[in-house]
Amino acid sequence: MPELPEVETTCRGIAPHIADRRVVSAIIREPRLRWPVSPDLETHIRGARFLGVRRRAKYILMDTDRGTLMVHLGMSGSLRIMPAEAPALFHDHIDIVLDDRRCLRYHDPRRFGSMHWLSGESHPLLDHLGPEPLSPSFSGAYLYERSRRRSTSVKQFIMDGKVVVGVGNIYANEALFMAGIDPKRASGRVAAARYEALVEAIKDVLSNAIEQGGTTLRDFVGGDGQPGYFAQQLRVYGRQGKPCRSCQTALREVRQGGRSTVFCRVCQR
DNA sequence: ATGACAACCTGTGGGC
DNA sequence: TGCCCACAGGTTGTCA
Numbered sequence: 001m002p003e004l005p006e007v008e009t010t011c012r013g014i015a016p017h018i019a020d021r022r023v024v025s026a027i028i029r030e031p032r033l034r035w036p037v038s039p040d041l042e043t044h045i046r047g048a049r050f051l052g053v054r055r056r057a058k059y060i061l062m063d064t065d066r067g068t069l070m071v072h073l074g075m076s077g078s079l080r081i082m083p084a085e086a087p088a089l090f091h092d093h094i095d096i097v098l099d100d101r102r103c104l105r106y107h108d109p110r111r112f113g114s115m116h117w118l119s120g121e122s123h124p125l126l127d128h129l130g131p132e133p134l135s136p137s138f139s140g141a142y143l144y145e146r147s148r149r150r151s152t153s154v155k156q157f158i159m160d161g162k163v164v165v166g167v168g169n170i171y172a173n174e175a176l177f178m179a180g181i182d183p184k185r186a187s188g189r190v191a192a193a194r195y196e197a198l199v200e201a202i203k204d205v206l207s208n209a210i211e212q213g214g215t216t217l218r219d220f221v222g223g224d225g226q227p228g229y230f231a232q233q234l235r236v237y238g239r240q241g242k243p244c245r246s247c248q249t250a251l252r253e254v255r256q257g258g259r260s261t262v263f264c265r266v267c268q269r
Numbered sequence: 270a271t272g273a274c275a276a277c278c279t280g281t282g283g284g285c
Numbered sequence: 286t287g288c289c290c291a292c293a294g295g296t297t298g299t300c301a
Contacts, residue, residue: 076294109280
């Protein structure tokens, strides 16, 4: 479900509702997520006051006066503000109960997400992450440099979190189309100028998707329960067999690293 | 270091 | 109508 724009949408949705709220309790109904949720979470977070919400890669970092709650939404997770007394539905695994009779509810059918408590500033999962795609340090020159002598395809290269974070399957497909680059091309054989175009496309597509509240494919909802509206603007993702919006050629689909790639063989070289 | 691939899960949609 | 398989927004760990 969530790529970076969806995670950002979630952050913005919950931030105003948890700021200055104190945690009354944590209800862990199902600790078996991507990483087992520590029973100590309740001990640590009870009584903590939320200060603000940050994002690093696709991790949501909710700072408190005692430490930081770190949440990843995996493939199917969502985090919403709910009335605390609202009955928990199937796959509502964790509630962080607040002092205003509401709660932050974590829902995740596939359980690929995670929830950790950070006493300090760091966590092993946050080490070795590449730059943020919307930061100035993410540039064409950077991608060009990192890609030299690498044989992996350009699509898999930009989806590698050690290279740059937050570029998931949907937006990788979209950005490569926008930049006119064949996703199957070896990353080490993409010219510097084309990496400039690719970086511009990545920043554009992510910024626009954030403005639209993310992409709702099945059931994504932001922190306030609203769906995203970017799906209607997708150029290639999910459009295999349909005409290219630029040249009308039927879009092709291939598999790369087990993920679906859709592209135009005329517009992307 | 790099790359290829399996693994972790449940839900859903398409083909038969 | 119903069953089975393939696949779905992500990331980590392992092995060659």
